[in-house]
Amino acid sequence: MGRAIDDIVAMSARLPRGNDAYWQLILEADREGAWSIASIAARCDAGINRSTIRDFVRRLELGGVAVRVGEDVPGQAAFHGGTPRxxxxxxxxxxxxPRFDRQGVPLGEPTHVTLWRSMRMAKRFSIAELGEAAGVKPEAVRRYVAMLASVGIVAKVGGSPEYQLRYDIGPKAPKVLRARQLIFDPNARVVIGTPLLAEVAR
Structure with a gap:
């Protein structure tokens, strides 16, 4: 039996996982001093894949955002031939x-960021108009707008093909999470949506 969770669901400040979350943790750690991949992983939720953090840090290094400053052998590992981190x-x-490819070359702006900025400027738009203004293919526009509409950020205008921005959450573009019908608001750091949770059998 399913149970719907309505309205805005406050989540951990570490959500969503991924490069955006890692970057915020790296910024926090850097204010305290030098950091390592292991120390960033320790700040994440349990079950995080450390290889994804390693790949992100490698791109930051190749892109000139991060630099190596030393090596550290944690704890008792130093007495047992531990590998320096x-x-x-x-x-x-x-x-x-920051967004870089595997060679450290800067990547273009994410599609959802471009679309969100165009929506905030237009306030009212059709799929075709938004796609033309943002330079994004109609199918990608349609998917993103549909997700925002599913949580009430945008809404259809009567029987017309136009949408209206109903809820301007701020300058940072809302992100579509992998879970069904979930949108992450990076401005308020909350998840918006109506996820369906399976009730645990007792």
């Missing part, structure tokens, strides 16, 4: 998550 510091501190 590399420590890093940031040399750049952009508010938005």
């Amino acid at each position: 590399i420590t890093y510091r940031l040399v750049k501190h952009p508010a938005e998550t």
Whole structure:
């Protein structure tokens, strides 16, 4: 039997997982001093895949955002031939998550960021108009708008093909999470939506 959770669901400040979450944790850690991949993983929720953090940090290093500052052998590992872990510091501190490919080349702006900025400027738009303004293919526009509509951020205008921005959550673009009908608001750091949870049998 399912149970719907309505309205805005407050979640852990570490959500969503992924590069955006890692970047915020790295910014926090860097304010305290040098950090390592292991120390960032320790700040994450249990079950996080450390290899994804390693890949992100590697891209930051290749992109000139982070630099190696030393090595550290944690705890008793030093007495047993432990492998030193590399420590890093940031040399750049952009508010938005840096995006690089595997060679450290900067990537373009994410589609959802471009669409959200265009929505905030237009206030009222059709799929075709939004796609043209943002330079995004109609199918991608339709998927993103449909997800925002499912949680009430945008809504259809009567029987017309237009949508209206009903809830401007702020400058940071809402992100679609993998769970069904979930939108993450990076401004308030909450999840918006109506996820369906399975009730645990007793």
